[in-house]
Amino acid sequence: MFFSVIIPLYNRPQEIDELLYSLTLQEYRNFEVIVVEDGSSLPAREIVxxxxDRLEVYYYSKENxxxxxxxxxxxxxxxGDYFIVFDSDIIVPPAYFQMVMDGLARDRWDAFGGPDAAHPSFTPIQKAISYSMTSPFTTGGIRGNKKHVGVFHxxxxxxGLSRAVYDKTKGFKLARRSEDIEFSIRMLASGFSVGLIPEAFVYHKRRATFKQFFKQTNFFGKGRIDIYRLFPQELKPVHxxxxxxxxxxxxxxxxNLSLCLFDGAWSFVYLLTFMGNAMLSLYTVLLLVHACxxxxxxxxxxxxxxxxxTQLIAYGTGFLGSYVKNVLLKK
Known part of the structure; x- marks a missing residue:
């Protein structure tokens, strides 16, 4: 099978260098790489x-x-017979394509997704963000997991997707923000088999600071409402x-502020505050132990x-704000 690796790129010259180097180490070599520079102010043509001399790689530049x-x-x-889509901030393990080949032979997926993990070279914050995005104690456990909630997207x-999937769906219809979920929903609606290949993981760098991570996950929360407006049936209580x-x-x-400010607070306020603090403390301890x-x-x-x-608050505020603005107020 011949694969075409598609990588959109926007102002990430260092990351694309790391990604391309990891592709030179692949055990399965029957693939091409297509890098699409999407209007970057820091172009990576020279790096690509x-x-x-080590990869069949093609570089294209277009407006953003x-x-x-x-x-x-x-x-x-x-x-390619099969397209592989990567973000530019990942590192690909050497056995990745072999894992994909084995998974496709086993499950016959027309399209698939794979999980992500933290590379040993990541900073402590990047490792923490990777944990949060894959943890069963956050919404991260829904993705890249055999026990995900609802249909896997x-x-x-x-x-990854077959050429047949692309020919019928014509690819992405949204430019950004939940564009992959919308695409996955249309794949399934078109009758294609879509699933997870758990062995086909990549190392995903994600964001380097909590401020960047907040902005990204807030964006994800808003994107879930975008999907709801297109496909109302896709909004689940877990979201x-x-x-x-x-x-x-x-x-x-x-x-807690009311207890500090008002000495004469009612007894049920004390009880409610105690129970809330206890539940939050228990959650935090379990989260810490599991993360360690x-x-x-x-x-x-x-x-x-x-x-x-950070993830829960950012996603939650993005979800709530977008729901109020775009659904309740219809702006």
Whole structure:
């Protein structure tokens, strides 16, 4: 099988260097690489061209339209029987394509997604963010997991699809923000078999700071409402959990403030505050213990608690804000 690897690129010259180098180490070599520079102010042409003696790699530059349309630009120029979509901030393990081959032979997927993991070279914050995005104590466990909630939707940091899927769907219809979920829904609606290949994981760098991570996950929360407006049936109760968590934190903060400010608070306020604090403390302890066990680091474990709270609050506020603005107020 011949694969076409499609990589949209926007102002990430260092990351594309690491990604291309990891592709030179692949055990299975029957693939081409198509890099689509999407209007970057930091172009990576020279970096990409340095790999032309080690990879069948093609570089294209176009005006900025968003990663969804950049991938379509690559699809139109691809020669492969099967397309692999990567984000530019990943590192590919040497056995990746062999794992894909084995998974496709076993499950006969027309399209698939794979999970992500933290590379040993990642910073402690990047490892913490990776934990948060894959943890069963956050919404991250829904993705890249055999026990995901509802129908599995591949994500574009690690996605594969047959040429037949592309020919029928014509690729991405959204430029950015939940464009991969929308694409996955249309794949399934078109009758294609879509599933997870759990062995076909990649190392996903994601964001380097909690501020960047907050902005990204807030964007994800808004994107879930975008999907709801297109496909109302796709909104599940689990998608609202970060918003419930965020509102619960706000209420608990107000209850604690009321106890500090008003000595004569009613007894049920004391009880409610005690129960809320106890439940939040238990959640935090369980999160910390699990994170330390999974990452094998106390430092990363503590940072993982910060990452989890950041993810839940950012997603929750993005979800709530977009729901109020775009659904209730119809702006």
């Amino acid at each position: 061209e340095r790999y032309q 339209e968003g990663q969804g349309f950049a991938r379509n630009y690559g699809f139109e120029r691809a020669k 591949p994500r574009s940091f690690n996605m 609202a959990l970060p918003s419930v968590f965020t509102l619960g934190l706000l209420v608990l903060l107000l209850l 066990f999974k990452t094998k680091s106390m430092v990363v474990g503590v940072l993982s608690v910060v990452a989890a709270y």
